[in-house]
Amino acid sequence: SGISSGINAEYGAAKEVSTVSTKKSVRSQKTGYGGMKKGFLFGGSSSVKVPSSKTKITEIKANPNAKKESLKLKEVQDKMSEATDFLSNNSDEWMNDNLLKSVTEDDRIASKLNNPQFMAAFSEFQTNPTEAAKKYGDNKEMQDFIRAFSGLLGNHFTEIHEKKASKNS
Secondary structure: OHHHHHHHHHHHHHHHHHHHHHHHHHHHHHHOHHHOOOOOOOOOOOOOOOOOOOOOOOOOOOOOOHHHHOOOOHHHHHHHHHHHHHHHHOHHHHOOHHHHHHHHHOHHHHHHHOOHHHHHHHHHHHHOHHHHHHHHOOOHHHHHHHHHHHHHHHHHHHHHHHHHHHHHO
């Protein structure tokens, strides 16, 4: 019994050692070298988790109007609306003799305003500016006319603003 208990103790120790060594060998298969899983560097098997039916998947779709709308700023649209209202409601204030005098004195503008082709093109810019820009964008005379007319109007409205500002001061 002493021998058997010694043998059992020996076998028990052996069993315990073999159990530990088995756990180590299993562990070394899972983690590999340096704590990384086996196959990490060389594309070993991996387990892919399939989303459960409870997982919510958010789909992101492009807004077809986003490109057009991204360039529109609410503040700018509001100011343009105010300007349009001002121009239509206060035409007697800005469409005055100074403007008419400036237009008639500038030969680049006056000659084009008397030309039916330029007036037709100019009205196209008022009704459909995108198409008119495509159609007349390469026309040097049209570019010069629009640049001169826009500059004249810009100077005219600046003068009106400065006169109002000096009256209010």
